[in-house]
Amino acid sequence: MDGNGRLTLGARWALWWGKARRYFYHSFYPAYIARGHARRRGECLRCGVCCRLGTRCSHLATDERGMSLCLRHAIRPRNCRVFPIDESDLAERDSVSPGTRCGFSFAPERLAECPKDAGAEGRAGP
């Protein structure tokens, strides 16, 4: 079960729109990603939910401890590397798995003075 089956058509559309939005950001507006990552706190918990947005990625596996594992982690697409960029990404992720939480959260813009997670895309995702 990938969590998408019970979603409304509108919610499914939002997930696909989110993929296009992230693609737009890393292709044409990387400054927005840098700002988002500067506000980002926490770490990836390897829940794998972001690999099931809209459809389950065929590269998603599970390791011996039951944690999600990307079979192409070293060469995963930029859409995967940048996730999550902002609160919209988290909301889309939560629509697929409302009973769990991503390990990342975002500080309000005005409080995000320490960009400790800026450029942390290499650590995101399972």
Ligand code: SF4
């Ligand atoms: S980035 Fe968040 S949603 Fe994706 S695997 Fe990590 S904890 Fe889960």
Ligand code: SF4
């Ligand atoms: S991080 Fe890996 S498993 Fe997850 S969506 Fe990207 S390529 Fe697929």
